[in-house]
Amino acid sequence: MKEIRMVDLLGQYSKIKEKLDYAMQDVIENAVFINGPQVGLFANELADFLHVKHVIPCANGTDALQIALMALDLPRGAEIIVPTFNYVATAEVIALLGFKPIFIDSSVDNYNLLIGAIEAAITENTRAIMPVHIFGQCVDMLTVLKIAQKYNLYVIEDAAQAIGSKCFFPDGTERFAGTIGHIGTTSFFPSKNLGCMGDGGAIFTNDDAFAKKIKAIANHGQSTKYNYDEIGVNSRLDTLQAAILRVKLTNLSTYNQSRIDAASFYTQFLEAYPFIETPRTAHWTSHVFHQYTLQVDANQRDGLKKFLETKNIPTMIYYPLPLHLHKAYQYLGYKEGDFPNAENISKKVISLPMHTELDNEQLLYICNSIIEYFKN
Ligand SMILES: Cc1ncc(COP(=O)(O)O)c(C=O)c1O
Numbered sequence: 001m002k003e004i005r006m007v008d009l010l011g012q013y014s015k016i017k018e019k020l021d022y023a024m025q026d027v028i029e030n031a032v033f034i035n036g037p038q039v040g041l042f043a044n045e046l047a048d049f050l051h052v053k054h055v056i057p058c059a060n061g062t063d064a065l066q067i068a069l070m071a072l073d074l075p076r077g078a079e080i081i082v083p084t085f086n087y088v089a090t091a092e093v094i095a096l097l098g099f100k101p102i103f104i105d106s107s108v109d110n111y112n113l114l115i116g117a118i119e120a121a122i123t124e125n126t127r128a129i130m131p132v133h134i135f136g137q138c139v140d141m142l143t144v145l146k147i148a149q150k151y152n153l154y155v156i157e158d159a160a161q162a163i164g165s166k167c168f169f170p171d172g173t174e175r176f177a178g179t180i181g182h183i184g185t186t187s188f189f190p191s192k193n194l195g196c197m198g199d200g201g202a203i204f205t206n207d208d209a210f211a212k213k214i215k216a217i218a219n220h221g222q223s224t225k226y227n228y229d230e231i232g233v234n235s236r237l238d239t240l241q242a243a244i245l246r247v248k249l250t251n252l253s254t255y256n257q258s259r260i261d262a263a264s265f266y267t268q269f270l271e272a273y274p275f276i277e278t279p280r281t282a283h284w285t286s287h288v289f290h291q292y293t294l295q296v297d298a299n300q301r302d303g304l305k306k307f308l309e310t311k312n313i314p315t316m317i318y319y320p321l322p323l324h325l326h327k328a329y330q331y332l333g334y335k336e337g338d339f340p341n342a343e344n345i346s347k348k349v350i351s352l353p354m355h356t357e358l359d360n361e362q363l364l365y366i367c368n369s370i371i372e373y374f375k376n
Pocket residue numbers: 060061062063087089090132158160161186187188189199200201
């Protein structure tokens with residue numbers, strides 16, 4: 001059996017080596033490493049794929065979030081609603097820009113922000129909601145959009161973990177994660193569903209004015225050469241990374257399907273066992289399984305992780321502690337017990353190996369090993 005990895009980037013590379021090597025060599029030989037033609041071509045190709053008007057590449061997914069928020073021109077202290085069960089980046093940029101993260105709880109069924117908790121968190125200072133499409137399935141965007149409209153709020157989607165996932169609407173339309181709110185963002189971190197070979201990110205919008213502003217902010221706030229209309233940042237996607245992403249984008253649907261197939265294997269095997277909760281996909285979304293995350297008894301979770309390690313099966317805990325309980329966010333005044341779902345989930349979750357190169361032999365071995373732990 002092949003070595004089991006949490007993410008198998010080398011295996012993925014070996015299958016498209018020729019195309020990737022050619023694309024990289026081409027960049028090297030043309031020596032336009034910054035803002036080379038591949039950057040614009042990739043942006044256009046991704047815009048076509050996602051059916052969104054503007055894709056603005058940038059240096060990473062955290063910058064993408066920061067630039068998106070900067071484009072809103074919110075007053076200092078503006079409150080922004082964000083899930084506490086999440087990777088830190090979304091809340092981090094809110095705080096960094098002098099706004100106030102307002103944490104809300106998450107759903108134990110789909111790990112996404114708890115829709116029913118949004119309205120209670122809204123005050124006269126609330127200016128935006130940041131839904132994070134966690135682990136690969138969409139937040140209930142229909143309801144988010146309705147609430148945002150009612151309270152006149154911006155919606156900035158964090159689609160770092162859900163590129164290619166679709167949200168279904170009752171009128172029969174479907175839209176890709178990140179293209180539904182005012183602005184959406186993603187990350188091309190190597191392990192993401194669409195990953196490059198370093199850092200990368202992008203910002204999406206259908207709004208021309210936002211697109212113009214975002215482009216300027218990502219380029220030092222420059223409107224025309226050496227004219228700075230606002231304070232910006234320097235955040236660029238390297239030409240090399242864009243060239244790599246152009247190749248990988250042509251495989252994104254296949255990559256997502258491989259993840260879906262691996263997830264189906266896990267679920268078909270594991271769902272029969274009452275001591276394991278397999279992930280559920282909400283009816284309003286497809287799932288591209290950036291992570292395949294189980295819930296098990298909190299008292300057995302760490303033991304399971306250790307046991308699997310002895311079997312050479314890596315696992316990860318995404319996320320071991322909700323953000324409101326971290327030292328950096330203590331100044332916001334939250335305490336243990338404020339978000340019981342998120343706190344509970346954090347003690348019960350365990351993410352299994354999930355990538356495009358898993359084969360049935362590996363999947364069967366992982367499933368059998370999990371059952372072996374519980375049966376002993
Ligand atoms: C939900 C979420 N948002 C933002 C980011 C940040 O992306 P990057 O690492 O490219 O800055 C990540 C990365 O892991 C993420 O998972």
